[in-house]
Amino acid sequence: MSEWESPGRSLKTIETATTILDTVQRLEGAKLSEIAVAVDLAESTVHGYLTTLESLGYLTRNDQGYHIGLEFLNKxxxxxxxxxxxxxxxxxxxxxxxxxxxxxxxxxxxxxxxxxxxxxxxxxxxxxxxxxxxxxxxxxxxxxxxxxxxxxxxxxxxxxxxxxxxxxxxxxxxxxxxxxxxxxxxxxxxxxxxxxxxxxxxxxxxxxxxxxxxxxxxxxxxxxxxxxxxxxxxxxxxxxxxxxxxxxxxxxxxxxx
Structure with missing residues (x-):
């Protein structure tokens, strides 16, 4: 393994959260149902991720759906x-x-x-x-x-x-x-x-x-x-x-x- 390769296992929950964020960005904002279809997960599962990410400032929500939040600007x-x-x-x-x-x-x-x-x-x-x-x-x-x-x-x-x-x-x-x-x-x-x-x-x-x-x-x-x-x-x-x-x-x- 080279010095630039990262050992260890990935965490599925973090991968899923990142996939959801990437999907929201790619769609330039989307509703729960659209996101669930795009990531091929149940709406109940996706809703949990969306609620958590919104509470942390990584997503924001309006009448058109979820959007990338300004917490990313902070980071x-x-x-x-x-x-x-x-x-x-x-x-x-x-x-x-x-x-x-x-x-x-x-x-x-x-x-x-x-x-x-x-x-x-x-x-x-x-x-x-x-x-x-x-x-x-x-x-x-x-x-x-x-x-x-x-x-x-x-x-x-x-x-x-x-x-x-x-x-x-x-x-x-x-x-x-x-x-x-x-x-x-x-x-x-x-x-x-x-x-x-x-x-x-x-x-x-x-x-x-x-x-x-x-x-x-x-x-x-x-x-x-x-x-x-x-x-x-x-x-x-x-x-x-x-x-x-x-x-x-x-x-x-x-x-x-």
Whole structure:
């Protein structure tokens, strides 16, 4: 068992509670009967979970049904604040979005997934679902691939074993051999490209941010544009250089703060 694998047994009640929460989020709110059908459990059983989760603030209820509660914002805010480096990176993301006019996201890896820590949109940004806290598979996004390119091979393999390589679009990389070739290319040029691999009609360029000590990734920032913009080699060079300069500034700031 590798150091990244977690031993022990899972608790069915917690798994069920999490499935119910995921279902409520996916349905963007739902009534008891809808949730029970979706999770394939008796309404009496689901009602017990819903009542408990509501009492703890993880769900809230109105005439339309149950919705995700703001207690998650409390926990998520705490999770983001526990890493001081994030507070230094976020203003850089805002500045980059203003400078380029595009959408910029800062993503980190945790437990084999990528999580959106911050998103900033410029005046020309493409509007897609990229909310703070969004969870993504690392192999399908530019920021995710940028992060994977900095990790040791054993860690990449552990992530792929645990989380898989689901296909989001026809362009998604779904084999380990192809991903390995892609990560090698990213290491050579210093930035990643996701060409409609996570969302059709969306291309991204990403650059990893490394810590000042063990050179492990803190996360990555990426810029998202429509695919035709990257048909222009000058635009790709300009954007990648802008991202690389910003990351260099961030890494220097982190080193000497």
């Amino acid at each position: 998520g805010g705490h999770a983001r604040a526990r890493t001081p480096a994030y507070e230094l990176i976020i203003p850089k993301v805002d500045s980059l979005a203003s400078q380029t006019g595009e959408r910029i996201q800062f993503i980190v890896e945790e437990n084999g997934y990528g999580y959106y820590i911050h998103v900033a949109t410029g005046e020309n940004a493409i509007l897609v679902d990229a909310h703070i806290g969004k969870r993504v598979h690392l192999h399908a996004s530019s920021a995710g691939k940028a992060i994977l390119s900095t990790l040791p091979e054993v860690r990449v393999d552990a992530i792929l074993d645990q989380r898989g390589m689901p296909s989001y679009t026809p362009a998604t990389i779904t084999t380990r051999a192809d991903l390995a070739d892609e990560l090698a290319a990213i290491r050579e040029r210093g930035y990643s490209i996701s060409n409609e691999e996570s969302i059709s009609g969306l291309t991204g360029i990403g650059v990893p941010i490394r810590s000042d000590t063990r050179r492990e990734p803190i996360g990555a920032i990426s810029l998202s544009v429509s695919p035709h913009r990257l048909d222009n080699d000058h635009f790709e060079d300009e954007i990648s250089n802008t991202l690389l300069r910003t990351v260099n500034e961030i890494e220097l700031d982190l080193q000497y703060r």
